[in-house]
Amino acid sequence: MYHTKKIMDYNFIEIEKKWQKYWSENKTFRADNNSDKPKYYVLDMFPYPSGSGLHVGHPLGYIASDIYARYKRLKGFNVLHPMGYDAYGLPAEQYAIQTGQHPLITTEKNIARYREQLDKIGFSFDWEREVRTCDPFYYKWTQWTFLQLFNSWYNKDTDKAEPVEKLIEEFEKNGNIKVSAVVSETINFSAEEWKAKNEKEQQEILMNYRLAYLADTMVNWCSALGTVLANDEVSEGFSVRGGHPVVRKTMKQWSLRITAYAEKLLKGLDEIDWSDSIKEIQRNWIGKSVGAMIKFAIKGHDGLFMEIFTTRPDTIFGVTYMTFAPEHDYVNKITTADKLEAVQKYINETKNRSERERIADVKRISGEFTGAYAINPFTKEEIPIWVGDYVLAGYGTGAVMAVPGHDGRDWAFATHFGLPIKEVISGGDISKEAYEPKEGKCVNSGFINDMTPLEAIQAVIRKTEEMGIGYGKVNYRLRDAIFSRQRYWGEPFPIYYKDGIPYPMNESELPLELPEVDAFLPTETGEPPLARAKNWRTKEGYPIETNTMPGFAGSSAYYYRYMDSKNPNELVSKKSNAYWENVDLYIGGAEHATGHLLYARFWNKFLFDLGLVCKDEPFKKLINQGMIQGVSTFVQLTFRNQNCTYLLPMNFKCNNPQILLREFRVPVDYVSFENGKYILTKQNLEKFRNMISEYKQVTEFTYAVIPTTEQIKDWFKEWNMQEDIPNSLHEGFVELGTMVEKMSKSKYNVVTPDDLVEKYGADTLRLYEMFLGPLEQHKPWDTKGIEGVFRFIRKLWKLYHDFDNKLCLSEEAPTKKELKVLHKTIKKVQEDIERFSFNTAVSTFMICVNELTELKCNKRAILKELPIILSPYAPHIAEELWNLLGNSGSITHVNFPPYNEEFLSEDNCTYAVSFNGKMRFTIDLPVDMPSSEVEKNVLEHEVAQKWLEGKNPKKVIVVPKKIVNVVI
RNA sequence: GCCCGGGUGGCGGAAUUGGUAGACGCGUUGGUCUCAAAAACCAAUAAGAGUAAUCUUGUGCGGGUUCGAUUCCCGCCCCGGGUACCA
Known part of the structure; x- marks a missing residue:
């Protein structure tokens, strides 16, 4: 009874629901394109909405960026913090091939699931700006950018992209003698020779210059996927997605002339604040x-x-x-x-x-x-x-x-x-x-x-x-990027063919919408799926390109679209772009080092050359969040008789060669943690056996039992085994072996955020994900540790409430001690956020609450500031406490309280005194005591006397307010 | 092979500019409360020695610089990531 009541004191379910509703109804996180405030743009790499939903590793970066976004709002910035979906991709199409379900339906279903999961965690996204790469209103601008690339060439003299029209004018005047361009191949010709060429010959020459060009190229052909792949989509001869074999083959393909930008892409790395490892990977890739x-x-x-x-x-x-x-x-x-x-x-x-x-x-x-x-x-x-x-x-x-x-x-x-x-x-x-x-x-x-x-x-x-x-x-070393895919689920090219020559469609005809097809497969003659579309022709009857664009097409400029996502007339308006400029903080996985992060920089530089955007790099600061690994658990299975197999711990060794032990994964949902060990209990084994069809485990598992000591004895006798029963065997449960590896469905070690939010609340999940360790580091997920954070958050709640869960605050003036606790917390939390050290900030909050609890402090003067500094991390409880304190509205846009040095200073400070570098004792001395006095006081100390043994020190080093080192 | 990043208690990690190594949390042990369990709270918790005060060792290994090194330098070992005949 008592237990239940205590838990209900901090009712996170109601609090979180209430504030998520408030934020959504009041559009609290809407970013304003017309603001006098300074701007700050915090972006997450938008996700591909996969069918399996989010696991606890996915939101890690989103939580970090959300904390930073919320912090920047408190610091007076107008923050753009959007989210969207990289909605084109192979899995939905492979699913479509298998089931016939249209990839759009699958994708929308997956997006809905993602959104539901994201909403539960309390992110401060401006959802009005959401983009989806498969939405015609969005991909109109992907196609439009492609047309700009098609209509541009790279002029080495001006060192930038220029319109092909101007190039044609030059050809007509002087041929290509004076032209210095990045080209596929150079054939010199005079103005006369140019004019003498027919349309087809001229177009073929221009194709050598265009930044988006069609050419015979050595490609990575993946027959299992029925498409070509870019270099970054292939690893060691296999496709990155799916692991199918890839062969080299010559095919006519669209390519982007990224090589024209090799030098700029290299130089730009010196000006952006990215991790050394990613910069190094890009440098090597450019080579x-x-x-x-x-x-x-x-x-x-x-x-x-x-x-x-x-x-x-x-x-x-x-x-x-x-x-x-x-x-x-x-x-x-x-x-x-x-x-x-x-x-x-x-x-x-x-x-x-x-x-x-x-x-x-x-x-x-x-x-x-x-x-x-x-x-x-x-x-x-x-x-x-x-x-x-x-x-x-x-x-x-x-x-x-x-x-x-x-x-x-x-x-x-x-x-x-x-x-x-x-x-x-x-x-x-x-x-x-x-x-x-x-x-x-x-x-x-x-x-x-x-x-x-x-x-x-x-x-x-x-x-x-x-x-x-x-x-x-x-x-x-960098190669041009192959830009066509022989697949259905991607952006169609706004290109049609006349006498076999590709021509761009008119911009007014965009978006060129993805047509319906009767099957998502290549045609009998091996043409891409779009060749199945009925009447895939222009109004004039010319055939339209049947390839589609690759995954990186839609993700290469999405960060601009967020700035002005509803604009039907431009990718981004000059005005919106002038305000938001580029991304200040970008958080995402390091696996995109040579793909998305390089292509986006290239598109950005191209758009910059054309004067369409005001910055030549897209992402000022990049942080790569580390992978959250799963803990997989294993058990050994051994055959007993037709109706029974025994489960044995991993450390059970058996010398009898007739006894075969096989290793099995125990899905994380059935694992308990007791006495410092991962175990499978009898009850969980029952549940697991009932669900066995969901797992691709062997049927022997159906008959699996945890043997009792008696059974083991019999078994040992039966097999003539002399060994004593190992003490790793227990009644009623079996100890499991563990291994840290990638979290994935096939490894049965996936932990989802939904279950944790339900059990502990979003605030606890957010804090715990940050508390786990430095953002950029890989670290294993350990669900049991979340309890500590949950305890902290309830302890915080208790600071404000009495035994009956009634708000209970004192109006008394705070003591010096209490003020110091508050202000050192503000200072440390601010410093930690600014250096993206989120884990230490969570520790700081814990220390603060521990100390205030110790001081039995429930003074309004102290407790009124706490929710503000905590709100980026645990926004729901922060809003609730803020309102309980008598404020109305959201805490989102209040001011981050400044810390006051005055409260941090003390009269005394503790000197650590060491002898020959070894710390021996500490001594409290006045802060303003001169070094000579400090030395005198230290040497007079009785412990110092003991270490000096009557000798005179050779040297005494005094570092003011820190340490004293006595050399003897 | 080459190029990055990293090695700190039983575990995740802290130590921001060379200045008290192990903050905070988990786990473990003991205790309070309880018929009991859970929860909550209190205490201990790097290793070794000692009743204790205290001492010795200790941040992958070996050396160096320094009054002082987890931090800087040199050599080596191990782990993770990138890359793969790029002339």
């Missing part, structure tokens, strides 16, 4: 290398040059062979008749090796001599030309000069085939391994002898430029 292009003449082929890219022109005197990628055009031209057969055979072999095999066998060295020779431009030596698959066709020129003395791969290749190795940089031992550092002196190197490698690099580049055979060049 800038500075070097030179150098042409080597090929013996016996006048006018044919082997052009290579190298970062080490200083080692050119050490070239002992050259290598072409097997796919290189020249291989067939230069291979001598006697080598032709072997080379052809080699090329065919490498072609048939899948990407997967190539990766698996990185260490296998293979190659073939072509019989041809290149001429070293400096030494005039004849150098054998090889073909080898360690040279990639897609990087640089697809050909390398090999310097085995100073490059590890070349060294391995040369050693394998017995090719010469020559030292041209001193400092290493090239008989053992390649010496790669750019340190030492050039040797055996003609005119660059005795130079340092760095000097030599410049000298060789200059010389090749004079000789007209080379120039300095920067290369990037």
Whole structure:
């Protein structure tokens, strides 16, 4: 009875329902586009609404961003804190293929579930600005941006994107002689030649320039998903989503010329406040290398040059062979008749090796001599030309000069085939391994002898430029982003075909809505699902593109749409953009490092070039929340007889080889925690057995029992086992083994926020998720720890209430002690929020409530401030207490109380006194006591006398208000 | 292999600029209340020695700088993430 009453004192169910209703009815969190207040934009990576809903790991980042958003409101900012859905995606479509249910229906159902879960946690989102990528009103602007990309090219002279119209004007005036652009391939032509070309030829040339272009591209083809994938969607030869095999294949695909922005994307990293690891991942992905292009003449082929890219022109005197990628055009031209057969055979072999095999066998060295020779431009030596698959066709020129003395791969290749190795940089031992550092002196190197490698690099580049055979060049590893997918559930391209040439639709025809199809599968002829749509043609009857856009299309500029989500005329109005600028704080998972976070920066820079937005980076500060891992629990199962299997603890070992023990996962819902151990009780086993069909566990589980001691004894006897019954066996329950791993449905370790909100309330959940540890760190979820936070929040409630749960406040003036507790809390909480240290802020609240409880403080003067500083973390109880204190309306927009240093200062402070660095005792002394006095007082202390043993200290260090170190 | 990040009690973690290592919470142990259990409250809780006061050791390992190092430097080990022949 008493217990029940006590629990009901803090009635979180009613309080939370009441305030969530209030916020929604009063539109408390609506952001204003016309405000005199300074702005602050806090954004979460919008979720893909999956069918399994949210688990406790998902809201972690949302809670952190919500705390920050609420804090900024208290600090007087006009805060934009929106939420939406990345609604296009493969799972809904795969589900549609299996069940025939339209992906829109699945998606809407999932969104509704997400919304319900999110609402329960009490987020301060401005839901009026919600976006969904699959909504035509939204994807109109995705399609519109695509058209801008299609109609733009990258001008290297102005270093920005410009309209294709202007390029055409230039072609008509001067051809492309004066144009410096980022292109697929360069064919020079004059104005006359341009004008002489027909429409089709002209369009083909323009396609080389467009930032969104259609071209034959080597793509990652995933036949299981029936679509191509971007590089970031493939990992080690398998699709990231689903884990299906991926092969390399040439196909005509839409691509985005992100490579034009490689340098800007790299430079921009220096100006944004992101974690070092993400910046580093992006730097590696962009992969800038500075070097030179150098042409080597090929013996016996006048006018044919082997052009290579190298970062080490200083080692050119050490070239002992050259290598072409097997796919290189020249291989067939230069291979001598006697080598032709072997080379052809080699090329065919490498072609048939899948990407997967190539990766698996990185260490296998293979190659073939072509019989041809290149001429070293400096030494005039004849150098054998090889073909080898360690040279990639897609990087640089697809050909390398090999310097085995100073490059590890070349060294391995040369050693394998017995090719010469020559030292041209001193400092290493090239008989053992390649010496790669750019340190030492050039040797055996003609005119660059005795130079340092760095000097030599410049000298060789200059010389090749004079000789007209080379120039300095920067290369990037980054590839253009393949932008088409052969799937249904994505944005249609606003492109139609006339005589096989793609043309953009008129902007007035946007949005081009996703058509209905009879099945979500490719056609019999292998065309994408949109080819099934009836009358998928323009008004004039031209066929419309049947590919759809990839997932990152809709997520690359959504943060702009939130600024002006209802605007039917523009992506974002100049005025709204000028006010909100860009995202101040962005929180999301690190898994988007090379995908979304790179594409969004690219789109943003493009929009900036066009003058559509005012900032060239989208996200000023980025925080990647760590993964919340699940604790999986295991039990061993062993066959007893036809109707019975025994459950045994994981630490049960058995030497009898006839007894087979099999490991099984026990779903987290059936696990109890007692005496510091995870266990499965008899009662829970019963429940679990009834639900067994929901889990893909073996049928033996149906007959599983926890053996009693008697049964074990019999069993041991039966099997002639001599062992004593291990003390890990118990009556009535079985101990479980544990493992921390990713939280996922298939691992049966998913904890959902809904259950916790129901049991403890949203405020407790919010506090606990933050309390778990630093936001950016991975950490295991441990449901039992939530009790501590729940105790804290009830203790807080009790500060304001008497035994009968009546508000009970004293109007007395607060003591110095009480004021100090309050103000040090305000100070620490503010500092912690500002450095995103949410876990320590929760500790601070706990300390504060512990101390006020200790002081039996129920004074209004103190307790009236507490709800404000707590409100970002636990908004519902904060609102309730705020109103109980006699305030009306929401706590959302009040002022964060400033702390007063005056209350923090003390007359005395505690010095920690150490001898030779070891702390021995503490002593309270006046704050303003001069160092010499402190020293005197310390040395006179009786404990000090003991440690000094009558000797004089060698040295005494006094750090004012902190420590004293006595050296003896 | 290369590039990042990280190793602190039984567990999650704290120590913000080199200044009392282990805050706060979980768990555990003992106690109060209760017929009993739960809840609540109180106390102890890094390890080792000691009745105790107290002492010794201690932040992955080895060394260094310093009056003083979880924090800075050098070398190594382990874990997590990224990347994979990028010339």
